Amino acid sequence: MCQCPANRGKKRCRIHGGANGSGGQKGERNGAFKHGGWSNDAVALRRAAGRLLRVVRDSGRAVE
Incomplete structure (x- = not known):
């Protein structure tokens, strides 16, 4: 922080500082979200996949 x-x-x-209201537009008008990789659904899907992988990894260790 400054x-x-x-x-x-x-x-x-x-x-x-930057002027009030400066910066990019909000949401889709910014153009940074065209592919949808950071949409709420995509982030939730990646988190769920990570949780599933952790469960599978941990269950494999319990067998050994």
Whole structure:
């Protein structure tokens, strides 16, 4: 995090501040989500797959 103090009357420092409302558009208009790899459904699917793999790995160790 930047340790510079905020400018008088502002919430951010002069170097790292950025204007209010600056940055990319929200959601699909940004263009970074075209493939859907970071959609809520895709993330949930990857998490579920990871949990399943851990269960299978742990059950294999219990047999040995």
